[in-house]
Amino acid sequence: MTIQFNEETFRDDYSFYNSDWAIKRFPFPFHEDSYMYAVNMEQHRGGPEGSVYEKRFDVDEHYVSEMRDRAMVLADDPLRCQSLPHMTLAGWDLLELIMVSKSEDYPDLFELNRDGNQWRWINKPLGIDDSFTFLDETTLPYGPMEYITRQAQGDFCVLDQRDEMLWMDAGMVTTQADWSLDFDIGMNFFEWHAPVPLAHEMGIFKRALKFLLNIQQGAPARRLNWTMTVNPLLDTSPENYHKWGIQKTTLTPENIGSKQHLRVELQTFFRLPRSNALVFPIRCYLCSFQDLMTMPKWGRRLHRVVRDLPEELATYKGFIDNRPMMLDYLSKFDDGLPTSPGVFPDFETEPPLQTTT
Amino acid sequence: MSKFEFPESIKSRPVYGTLEPRPGKSHLMIADAEGAEAILGLAVQDPSLMAKTHIIYIPKGTDFGDKLRALNPAQYYEGPSYAASVQRLRHVLENAHQGLQVYLTGTEGLMGQAQNEAMQAGIPHTAIQTEHRGSVARRMQCVHCKGITEDVMTDPFVCSHCGLNLFVRDHYSRRLAAYQGVCIDAEDPGNVPEPKELYT
Numbered sequence: 001m002t003i004q005f006n007e008e009t010f011r012d013d014y015s016f017y018n019s020d021w022a023i024k025r026f027p028f029p030f031h032e033d034s035y036m037y038a039v040n041m042e043q044h045r046g047g048p049e050g051s052v053y054e055k056r057f058d059v060d061e062h063y064v065s066e067m068r069d070r071a072m073v074l075a076d077d078p079l080r081c082q083s084l085p086h087m088t089l090a091g092w093d094l095l096e097l098i099m100v101s102k103s104e105d106y107p108d109l110f111e112l113n114r115d116g117n118q119w120r121w122i123n124k125p126l127g128i129d130d131s132f133t134f135l136d137e138t139t140l141p142y143g144p145m146e147y148i149t150r151q152a153q154g155d156f157c158v159l160d161q162r163d164e165m166l167w168m169d170a171g172m173v174t175t176q177a178d179w180s181l182d183f184d185i186g187m188n189f190f191e192w193h194a195p196v197p198l199a200h201e202m203g204i205f206k207r208a209l210k211f212l213l214n215i216q217q218g219a220p221a222r223r224l225n226w227t228m229t230v231n232p233l234l235d236t237s238p239e240n241y242h243k244w245g246i247q248k249t250t251l252t253p254e255n256i257g258s259k260q261h262l263r264v265e266l267q268t269f270f271r272l273p274r275s276n277a278l279v280f281p282i283r284c285y286l287c288s289f290q291d292l293m294t295m296p297k298w299g300r301r302l303h304r305v306v307r308d309l310p311e312e313l314a315t316y317k318g319f320i321d322n323r324p325m326m327l328d329y330l331s332k333f334d335d336g337l338p339t340s341p342g343v344f345p346d347f348e349t350e351p352p353l354q355t356t357t
Numbered sequence: 358m359s360k361f362e363f364p365e366s367i368k369s370r371p372v373y374g375t376l377e378p379r380p381g382k383s384h385l386m387i388a389d390a391e392g393a394e395a396i397l398g399l400a401v402q403d404p405s406l407m408a409k410t411h412i413i414y415i416p417k418g419t420d421f422g423d424k425l426r427a428l429n430p431a432q433y434y435e436g437p438s439y440a441a442s443v444q445r446l447r448h449v450l451e452n453a454h455q456g457l458q459v460y461l462t463g464t465e466g467l468m469g470q471a472q473n474e475a476m477q478a479g480i481p482h483t484a485i486q487t488e489h490r491g492s493v494a495r496r497m498q499c500v501h502c503k504g505i506t507e508d509v510m511t512d513p514f515v516c517s518h519c520g521l522n523l524f525v526r527d528h529y530s531r532r533l534a535a536y537q538g539v540c541i542d543a544e545d546p547g548n549v550p551e552p553k554e555l556y557t
Contacts, residue, residue, distance in 0.1 A: 079503075180500055180537075182503070183498070183500060183528070183530050183533065183537055184530070185532065186530070186531065186532040187369065187530070187531075190368045190369075191368055191369040192369070193368070194367035194368040194369035194370070194527075194528060195367060195369075195526070195527075195528050200367075200368065238500045238501075238537075238539060239500060239501060240501075241500075241501070241539060241540055241543050242501050242521055242540035242543045243543075244543075245540065245543025245544045246543060246544060246546065248544050249544055249545070321544075
């Protein structure tokens with residue numbers, strides 16, 4: 001299908017919206033009526049047609065506006081994109097992976113012509129037509145990682161692998177759930193996850209690291225993660241927390257349905273061929289509570305998950321203060337009926353909300 | 358007593374050991390304030406060390422200088438501040454030969470910054486030892502304005518650059534040699550708890 005790109009903002013007037021198509025394909029992260037940490041990795045080899053899992057790098061209606069938002073973040077704070085000196089080759093690996101994937105998966109939007117190292121890249125939605133020499137940095141306007149990730153939705157962490165460890169040595173991070181690349185760059189896998197509660201004690205990170213170190217070329221993996229965001233703000237950075245934190249206090253029973261968003265990260269992991277680095281794209285999807293409630297199964301389930309979430313997790317995910325108001329809202333969409341297993345909305349088969357009055 | 362037992366913390370927080378004399382062709386000891394006591398201890402354990410030792414010391418108002426000098430190290434330098442001594446430190450590291458042993462002791466800020474210099478100069482981490490002595494003050498980076506505030510003793514504290522009220526995290530960056538400070542009243546401006554001394 002041809003994608004109609006939304007004209008929208010992720011700041012100030014927050015004109016962001018999801019079409020019916022985008023709601024239906026939203027990566028709802030709860031496969032059952034409760035949530036606890038898990039490594040929950042699966043192969044990233046396609047998925048149901050039209051779902052966000054289908055392509056290697058999903059492109060959706062938010063693409064053009066998200067890239068505009070990224071450019072604004074970078075203009076304000078260029079340190080959101082950094083690459084330690086030994087990571088340039090991995091940047092070229094990433095550029096190749098994205099260009100090849102996008103031109104194969106979306107031939108109507110992206111074209112890549114290669115003649116040896118002479119490459120021509122056409123990005124129609126963004127109006128880009130650049131010719132350059134592969135592996136020659138002087139022929140691109142930015143370093144290879146920055147160049148291509150200014151044209152790809154989601155954050156990108158490029159992890160060096162050495163001493164049986166992963167190192168956060170490069171990244172493009174402008175749509176993050178409250179962590180700072182500038183602070184964390186150069187850290188190892190355990191260090192940059194240090195502030196996460198409970199998961200270390202559960203052995204989650206040890207198992208995850210073991211899995212990630214063994215990811216092979218051509219066999220990418222994926223998982224989902226989630227948090228909550230008030231307003232469809234992509235740049236929930238610690239750098240700007242003193243500016244956006246206050247927005248959490250603007251929720252009211254009247255506006256919560258439109259203001260409160262479930263924020264889901266589709267995290268994927270690809271081995272890069274020349275550098276042996278691992279690229280870790282973190283793609284952020286936002287959906288307002290009121291849009292989620294159009295799927296009866298999601299309404300029932302979200303209420304149960306938020307209600308039963310351990311306090312540490314609600315605190316870490318930053319919504320402990322707003323949880324009572326969320327539950328007042330969500331409980332109206334939970335009639336106590338059972339839900340079907342799995343993340344998909346099953347709109348055709350799940351019963352509509354049973355109203356008591 | 359200048360030794361302090363830090364409570365167990367998250368995995369990015371540095372852990373310090375106890376300095377011990379190691380065989381090496383040459384030795385570089387960098388200390389501030391009460392870190393001098395750890396160096397004096399090393400000299401007692403192995404008096405032969407000092408003939409091959411370069412000491413870089415920042416007294417920060419303490420008076421251990423004479424005692425250190427009396428150890429007769431091969432080279433001795435006393436600097437008025439870490440910043441003032443860093444050029445000398447870099448010079449020493451750049452000209453270091455294989456087999457150099459590095460000993461860092463004193464405050465976390467001193468050890469963190471000197472360790473960073475040593476790593477950047479290519480000194481293997483296995484040749485670097487650390488021992489905390491003296492003040493438990495922290496070197497903090499404000500995540501908002503990126504300014505560094507040295508010797509932070511309370512939580513929360515006021516960023517010495519942008520003036521925001523910051524809480525003291527245990528999340529630590531070796532590259533910056535600093536802990537992270539994050540605005541404490543972003544969601545409730547003006548609601549700043551009374552500053553409390555660290556570890557009390």
